[in-house]
Amino acid sequence: LVFTEEDKYGLYSNLLFKYFLAEGIVCGHDLFVASAKEHPDNILKELPAPLLDDSCGKELGDEAAAVKSEDFQDSMKIAWRYQNLPKIETSPTTYTRFGHYYDISKKMPPELCQSAKLHSFYLHEELPFEPKMKTWNMNSGYARLLQCIQRIISQEGFDGSDPQKKQRNVLRIGIQSLGSILWGDDVCCSDPPEDPQSLTKFLYVLRGLLRKSLSACIITVPAHLIQ
Secondary structure (H helix, E strand, O other): EEEOOOOOOHHHHHHHHHHHHHHHHHOOOOOEEOOOOHHHHHHHHHOHHHHHHHHHHHHHHHHHHHHHHHHHHHHHHHHHHHOOOOOOOOOOOOOOOOOOOEEEEEEHHHHHHHOEEEEEEEEHHHHOOOOOOOOOHOOHHHHHHHHHHHHHHHHHOOEOOOOOOOOOEEEEEEEEOOOHHOOOOHHHHHOOOOOHHHHHHHHHHHHHEEEEOOOEEEEOOOOHOOO
């Protein structure tokens, strides 16, 4: 569970938030995007374009090609000394690349986004259809979000305590601007607030869900609103 403090202009936290989601799509993970400010569909449309292996040469330019050529020439100078020696396995047989590079000036292709399994939660579409609830003694927005996360973890096979027959995957959860008034949390605008512990209770329950599931979560928090 990773918290990112939003700066007043929302630039750096928003960029990191989108990187996290984009990496999930490239790695074939499931995504769950929750927001009370921006519709999740619009967030996904703004993800940066990955520099995939087949296009890295074009994207990085001639400089990378020149370095590679120089390395090849150096390796050829010493290769003849070892050509008759037996080969020894000095590295793992499989290599997994950690992370990818992205071009923030370009948007991720729609077909790549559509290839991922996406789950979304937009608070203003969820609340009108249900009466207000006080589950876990917290405000309605947080309670509804927790129920949705809990349902996806259980139904989509991410519950680590429950043996799954299908292939394992990872759920990446992104929650935008948690703690703002848009979530129905008055901790940033009322003195004293009606329920000052709603956010804390939400985080305790969320941490419990994450600990027993195959999931990772990033949350951006507008700390400048909460004095």
